[in-house]
Structures are given as structure tokens and as C-alpha cells.
Amino acid sequence: MCNPKITSSNYNTEQATFPLALEEGTGVPLPKKASPTFIPYNNQQGFAIFDIQDLVPANHVARVIDEMVELIDDELFFAHYKGGGRSSFHPKMMTKVILYAYSKKIYSSRGIEETLTEHIPSMWLAAGQQPDHRTINRFRSDHLKAMMDSLFEQMIHQLIEQNYITMEHYFLDGTKIEADANKYSFVWKKATQNFEGKLKVKIAETLQHIHELAAAEGIPLNEQVEEATPEQLEEMAEAMEEQINVFTEAIDLEEDTEKRKQLRSKRSEWKKPVKAIREDFLPRLEKYSQHHEIFGDRNSFSKTDPDATFMRMKDDHMKNGQLKAAYNVQMATENQFILYYSMHQRPTDTRCFLPHLEKLAASSLPMPKTIIADAGYGSEENYLYALGDEKEPRFDFLIPYGMYLKEKSASYKKKIKHAKNWTYLEEEDCFICPNGRRVAFKKYLNKKNASGYEQNLKIYECEDCSDCPLKALCTKAKGNRQVQWNPIYEEMKAKAKAALEDETKTQIYAQRKIDVESVFGHIKGNRSFRRFLLRGLEKVHTEFGIGPQPPESSQHAPATFSVLTNK
Structure with missing residues (x-):
């Protein structure tokens, strides 16, 4: 019986002919009218797909993910399963399905479950198997969390072997990503x-x-x-x-x-x-x-996610600079490949520098030759860590300090309140202020910063500021002008300045914005990855590792598991 919606007359392959008709009163034949024709269509008719793999293009991202995951040794997956009991879904299959869904900006477990019945590439990666959203979420939260670091490190070693990266230049930066927490649970x-x-x-x-x-x-x-x-x-x-x-x-x-x-x-x-x-x-x-x-x-x-810290975000929901529960993601790239990443609960990049590099040193990855970062990382503690022992420095660095750009400006050099603009007599260990008076050494002062690092300061005090005509421009203090001078930090700043003003290294530092910041642009802009779906420091570490995949047209891969997408 024919489907009432489908009629054979709709699918004539030849134009219909009509009897010759004359225009009334003229005897002139009317033009022939052709009937519309269509390609045969009947969605109620059964059809068979002999091999679903033929429907996935050769250059599709699903094939890249499939090849990438197959390169990983099975033992890295199997080591996190106890054995016994009911058979589990294969961890490589689960990993492929999750990676493909994330590449399509599908981050929820229910959305991933839906791809297994609606997306042909996802159906192919799963070989027709259909784990439910609870199984997907449990695998992502538990198993991937345990194996994430080892899988990531193996991927980076693959990149090094294939000469995509060298670990020579380590472009480091941080960004804040909102936690899955109530805005008012502080x-x-x-x-x-x-x-x-x-x-x-x-x-x-x-x-x-x-x-x-x-x-x-x-x-x-x-x-x-x-x-x-x-x-x-x-x-x-x-x-x-x-x-x-x-x-x-x-x-x-x-x-x-x-x-x-x-x-x-x-x-x-x-x-x-x-x-x-x-x-x-x-x-x-x-x-x-x-x-x-x-x-x-x-x-x-946050009461909702106790591991999250309230941080000042650039795009808050009230548009008035309010704080949000978030995590600070520290990430380094080379040629727009992510070399390493770490999650932190501290809002400032300065205090994330040491923990990030200590985690890198504890991994199986090689330490970089040069670290390039912005002024947010320029502190005495960080400089000394990079310098290490004088005989054996850890790595070179291109990191400006906070006042680097201001000190180069003409307005800064004209202001007499800055002791850097004064004359210093090394033999007498004193400054000469703009009024020609001696600012002599008075005492030492030990001071601890927020991270517990102790700084050794030298305090200098002017001999007499009582009748100085420049005092209003020099200081607001009621008594004599005092200067706090940190010799160690000043030495580190001089080294940083010399490195940044080297012609060759200046070009390397200029590459930082192109390399690492464009990766963050892919993650937050193209991938719309601005908020975590999981809670807890370990779980968001896993989610970020599998999460922000690049667009298919992107040349490079701003994501942990998409490091081979430009192969």
C-alpha cells in the first residue's frame, strides 16, 4: 500500500505533454506548460548502511581523535581498573567519545549521551555502543581523573618525538575560569x-x-x-x-x-x-x-564548591567588578601546543609560578630552557627560583617586573620622588637626593610577603628634610624621607631588564602574545569554555584537560588531548 504522503505522480522523470490549446479569439497556440520534477524521495522506505565508517570523511576530527587515542599504550588505561565483576566499556572508546563531544562544544554528560544516537562520527567511535550519561560522567570524574596526567605526558612526548615542539621556549600565562558554584555562596x-x-x-x-x-x-x-x-x-x-x-x-x-x-x-x-x-x-x-x-x-x-576561590573576573554577571568563584588556570604553550597546565586556588599569577613549575619538575617532561611570561610573574621569589644555583641555573627567563614599562617612560624619569632617579654613592652607601642632601643607610629590615617569603630590605633616611623646598614633591611623610631598598630584588630586576632589551630575546618575548594568549582565545571564544561543569580541584583539572578543543579549521591545538590535531 502506498504511503498517503507519497504519490508516484510527484516523481515523473519525463515532462508531461498536454493537448494543443488555442488562445481564445486569436487562434494562436498557447505555450506548453512543463510539470515540476524531483529526485525520488521516501523516508519511510527501508535502506541499509553497509559500513558507517564510509560516512566519516577522511580528514574529519573524529579520525584524528581515533588515531591519537590509539597511539596511547593500553596499559595506561587498564592500570586504573581493578578487574573482576561485570565487563566495563572500553576506556579508549569512552575517551574517544568524550573528546569528540568536547570538540563539538558538547560538555554535559547528557549531551554526550545524545551524540551516541544522533552523531554519525560519535556512533562510529563508539562502535554502536551506547553508555548512558551516568556511565559517561562516572568515567570522566573517576577514571580520567586518575589517568589524566600520565596520558597528557605521553602525548607531549609524542609531540617532542615528532618534532612539533622542543620545550625550548615555554610561554606561560594564566586565566580564570568560573567554577560551577552559586554566585552568592561565599x-x-x-x-x-x-x-x-x-x-x-x-x-x-x-x-x-x-x-x-x-x-x-x-x-x-x-x-x-x-x-x-x-x-x-x-x-x-x-x-x-x-x-x-x-x-x-x-x-x-x-x-x-x-x-x-x-x-x-x-x-x-x-x-x-x-x-x-x-x-x-x-x-x-x-x-x-x-x-x-x-x-x-x-x-x-564557596559553599557550593569549597575548592573554588572568589576572584575578580573580567566579565562578571553584574558588570560592576564583582567577585566570582573560580579557578586560576596556569598554562604554557609552544607553537600553540599546550606543553603543561595546572589548576590553582590563588587569584594572582605571581604565587602560582613556583607551584606550577614544581609540578612540571615532578613530571616526566623535560624542563624548558627559557620561560617567557608577563609582568604578573615578576617577583624576587620567582626570579631567584629561576636562577637557582649560580653554578647551575634552572632555566633562563624573560619576565619583566611590575614597573618595567613605567621606568622606561619619560614622566617616570622626571619625578624626583623615585629613588632610582637619584645618585647613589657605593663607597659611602648613601643616596644623594635632588636637593643635594645625603640619604644615608640607617638599618636593616626583614619583611615577609603573603606567601611567607622573607625579603631583606635596607632602610635609608635623609639627614634633614625640615626646610627642603622639594619635600612636597618628594614625600608625604611628616619627618625625614626614608627609602626602602631591596638589593637582591634590584639585582634580579637588572638581569631581567638586560635580557628583555637584548634584540634577539625581544623578538622571542613579543611572540608571547601570539602564542599563549591566542590559545586562551580559542578556549574561551571559539570553544565557549568559560565555566566548569564539575566541582573540586581534581575534577576541574580533568575537565580542563579534556575540554577546550580547537575549531576544526584551527592550525594548532589549544587543548591537552587535541595536541595532535594538526598532524
Whole structure:
């Protein structure tokens, strides 16, 4: 029986002919009218695909992913499976399916599940198998998390062997990616410390009241301490509960109504502090203790994702510079291939430099010859780490310090308040200020920064600024002008400046913006990867590793597992 929507007359292969017709009143033949013709079509008719692989073009990204994953040794996958039980989906198949979905900007597990029934390349990569979204998410969160670093390192070794990269130039930069956390789930360290301080005052007042009650009844209690621990509060509550039981027994035995009222009143007075200890003091102390463990050296965290830190983002939802829960991604590239990446909870790039490179040194990858980064990494601590031992430096660096560009400007050189513009007498260890007065060495000062690194400063002070006509332009201090001078940092800055002003190295530093920043542009712009879907430091590390794939037309690959897409 024919489908009512399909009629054979729609598919005539020859033009229809009509009887000759004459235009009325003229006798002139009318022009022939041709009927429309179509290619035969019937979506209700069965058809067979003999090999689905033939429908995947030879240069398709799915074939690149397939070839790339097949290069990885099976043992790297199998080592993370215990064995026994029900058969699992093959880890290479799962990896291919996830990588292909991410290359199409499909990041959710349900979206990946959907590709297995709707995308022919995904169906081919899975060989017709259809793991559900829970299986996909579990593999991504658990198995890929365990094998991510080893898989990544093997891919980089493949690139080195095939001469795509040399690890000679290490272009380093960082970006912030929003966490999967509520925007208003923040917990601040200063606020927690403030609340905790007020609670301790309240506890001290309550303990004083308890001792007054005990003294009135002639009951001995432990000696009062300035700051009670949770264990001491628990002991105090138990001792008071014993006395409350004594009051209860006395009430039951007492027959006089007035005395019973008095006993009940006393019992009520004793119950109030116990209730405060049990229901208020101890739970809040426990909560604040947990908060401090989560904080570590951070100033904030999110209740939704405690590993995320609130950072100032360039594109906040309110467009007014608000903070968002995010992670700081440190990433290095060469020829727009990602060489290494690491996730951090610190908002500033300066304090991520050492942890990132220490993780790189602990991996199987070779250390780079030269690290190129922007002024956000230019600190004394970072310079000294790069320098290492004088006999055996770790690596060369092209990293400007914060004031590098300003010091080169004409306006900076004209301002007399900057001690760098003054004359320094090395033999006498003193500066000569613009008014010709001596600014002599006074004392040493040791100062710790936020990361705990100790800086050794020299303090210089002018002999007399009382009648100096230039004082208003030189300092706002009421007394004599003082200068804080860091000899070690100044030496490191001089080395950085000399390297940056070398003609050959200047061209290398100029390449930084093209190399690493364009990769971040691919990740956030072309791949729309601006927010994590998983929670927790280890899980977002995995998600970023498999996540930001390049567009198919991109020459190079700004992603961990897309490092061979330009092959």
C-alpha cells in the first residue's frame, strides 16, 4: 500500500505533454506548460548502511581523535581498573567519545549521551555502543581523573618525538575560569574570624555566669580559663547536667509549692547555659574550625564548591567588578601546543609560578630552557627560583617586573620622588637626593610577603628634610624621607631588564602574545569554555584537560588531548 504522503505522480522523470490549446479569439497556440520534477524521495522506505565508517570523511576530527587515542599504550588505561565483576566499556572508546563531544562544544554528560544516537562520527567511535550519561560522567570524574596526567605526558612526548615542539621556549600565562558554584555562596576568612571572635567573647561571658551560679550553690567547678576548648565546654555541660538532675530529683521530693517554684527557677537558670553550649557554642565552633581547614592560605571559598576561590573576573554577571568563584588556570604553550597546565586556588599569577613549575619538575617532561611570561610573574621569589644555583641555573627567563614599562617612560624619569632617579654613592652607601642632601643607610629590615617569603630590605633616611623646598614633591611623610631598598630584588630586576632589551630575546618575548594568549582565545571564544561543569580541584583539572578543543579549521591545538590535531 502506498504511503498517503507519497504519490508516484510527484516523481515523473519525463515532462508531461498536454493537448494543443488555442488562445481564445486569436487562434494562436498557447505555450506548453512543463510539470515540476524531483529526485525520488521516501523516508519511510527501508535502506541499509553497509559500513558507517564510509560516512566519516577522511580528514574529519573524529579520525584524528581515533588515531591519537590509539597511539596511547593500553596499559595506561587498564592500570586504573581493578578487574573482576561485570565487563566495563572500553576506556579508549569512552575517551574517544568524550573528546569528540568536547570538540563539538558538547560538555554535559547528557549531551554526550545524545551524540551516541544522533552523531554519525560519535556512533562510529563508539562502535554502536551506547553508555548512558551516568556511565559517561562516572568515567570522566573517576577514571580520567586518575589517568589524566600520565596520558597528557605521553602525548607531549609524542609531540617532542615528532618534532612539533622542543620545550625550548615555554610561554606561560594564566586565566580564570568560573567554577560551577552559586554566585552568592561565599565564605570570607575575615568575616569568619570576626564572628569567631564575637562567639568567644560570648562563651567567656557564659562561663563567668556559670561560675557565679555554681558559687551561689556552693558547687565546685574547674578553674575558669580565658579561652575554653570544645572539650572543656563539653565537660562543663556534663557537670551542669548532673546538677540539673539533682534539682529535678529535689523538685520531685519537695511538697512545698513555693520551694518547688524556687527549685524550678534555679534549674531553669542552669538549663540555659547548657542549651547555649550544646545548640550554639559547640556547633558554631565546629563550623568555624571546618572553615579554617578549608581556607588554608586563602581568603575565601564557596559553599557550593569549597575548592573554588572568589576572584575578580573580567566579565562578571553584574558588570560592576564583582567577585566570582573560580579557578586560576596556569598554562604554557609552544607553537600553540599546550606543553603543561595546572589548576590553582590563588587569584594572582605571581604565587602560582613556583607551584606550577614544581609540578612540571615532578613530571616526566623535560624542563624548558627559557620561560617567557608577563609582568604578573615578576617577583624576587620567582626570579631567584629561576636562577637557582649560580653554578647551575634552572632555566633562563624573560619576565619583566611590575614597573618595567613605567621606568622606561619619560614622566617616570622626571619625578624626583623615585629613588632610582637619584645618585647613589657605593663607597659611602648613601643616596644623594635632588636637593643635594645625603640619604644615608640607617638599618636593616626583614619583611615577609603573603606567601611567607622573607625579603631583606635596607632602610635609608635623609639627614634633614625640615626646610627642603622639594619635600612636597618628594614625600608625604611628616619627618625625614626614608627609602626602602631591596638589593637582591634590584639585582634580579637588572638581569631581567638586560635580557628583555637584548634584540634577539625581544623578538622571542613579543611572540608571547601570539602564542599563549591566542590559545586562551580559542578556549574561551571559539570553544565557549568559560565555566566548569564539575566541582573540586581534581575534577576541574580533568575537565580542563579534556575540554577546550580547537575549531576544526584551527592550525594548532589549544587543548591537552587535541595536541595532535594538526598532524
